[in-house]
Amino acid sequence: MQRSPLLARLDSPRVLGYVLIAPAAIILIGLLAYPLLLGVWLSLTSATLGNPGTFVGLQNYATIFADPTFRGAAFYSGFYTFFAEAGKLVLGLALALILNRPFRGQRAARALMLLPWVAPTVLSALAWLWLLDPQFSALSWLLIRLHLIKSNIDFLGHAWNARWALIVVNIWRGLPYFAIGYLAGLQSISKDLYEAAAIDGASGWQAFRRITWPLLMPITTILVAFSSIFTLTDFQLIWTITRGGPTDATQVFTTLAYQRAITGGQLGEGAAIAVSPIVLMVILAFFVVRSVRER
């Protein structure tokens, strides 16, 4: 088969390789890598909407670190991520352990359990907002009927109520992700190990402590590190339910950055707020990359 020299050259792995990755490179360099660097640059300027501003060094960072609202947001970002991840891990693992046993309706249960993760976050957050309504909350109604509380709980009107409510909703959304991840992990553990343990007289709990949990460690690192990156920078859920309120109690890096930069027009300051969790994210990313490589 004879090919024209041009086509033959195009077909060499060297040339064709670069041609094939070009579209992805254009998109990712232009709309991801460049904005990432621009974000760091913007955080060092006094830019506002419609005004490029001038280089001001670390002034924006000095401003935000002195700002109690920012410090509150940094605290709640960490608090939210820590407790949401802990909840997702425990409840997700427990669900995976249940779903890993054979029982009637197992397939249907697995399919349904993933729904919170599949449904668009903002739309389900709206349903939570209505469920947590101060006056007409169906949850309060239920708790009163069960004689657990006496009067309606103002879920979103008090700082700590709102903080915990958002964590519960985040757990609701991310728990299926952990459950499926752990289910895959559990299925890769050889049954022989449990049989050997049973012969040695190990209890269910001992088998879990000595076999299941250590063997699930690699998947745990991936799930937690990965999920933490996106929980730490969550926007949709918090913005839809509390907008950072009441009085900034549930403000996180992202919601505050949005308010300062987009609503308030302070691009430089907003960029500094958005960039500030990068250190934490690089640490998390390191764990993800390492664990993925090892697999």
Next chain:
Amino acid sequence: MARRSALRIYLPLAFYGVFLMLPFLWMILTTFKAREELLNTPNPFWIFHPTFEHVVGLLTTTAYLQWFANTLFVSVASTILSVFVSYITAYAIIRLRFPGWQTVSTAIFLAYIVPPAILFIPLATIIIQLHWFDKLWALVPIYATFLVPFCTWLLIGFLKNIPRELEEAARVDGASNLAILWRIIFPIAVPGLISAAIFSFTLSWNEYLYALVYMSSSGNKTVAVGMTTELIRGDVFQWGQLMAGALIGVLPAVLVYFFFVEYYVAGMSGSVKE
């Protein structure tokens, strides 16, 4: 035995079921409840006077259908673009081994874990400079920034497992790399491509921050953005219409999911973006 399994499996499962299904149940209940019943009812978990008034009101008095069409357009277009771009990228990385392929592969993975939350401010200035602001199609390349790394990563895993013998036979017969990419590997890669496509569709349908910041006129909004910016005004909540909108907005993602549930579970067993 039966009692034990009931206690150890079905009882905890029932708790999970209630917790995980509650918001969806609540959307359905609210959607079909008469207006008076929303705020004053002896039992909020029951519908005494079922009605379609909220659905009809949502579809006739708001721009919901437009938002729905917009979301559908953006999700389908960004899915097609991203799956195509990702397929050729993954093929190049896995099979062509051009100089620097490892660096490209690492870069793609790192791009995959950069959250939109740290990009949306600088990206806004770029969007304005490019005159892409408030243009619906602009969301297609923007969504590709998180879809391409994700799909490429997924497809790299998939293409790795296709045996090399097939293409070596084709190469002996004189097929070019492009012919192999298109005629030999593509048909085998279809399950992987479907997997990438359904995840892309769901991720696009779920996207909120970029659409919120870069789309401003009502005719260019997506479902989630339109509902939170135009159906919620001040303290007046049209809960019936809001829940009807949420229910209808959840359906496409849920339908795609139920048709391809096996792909989801398989895809999630790899590494998946939350």
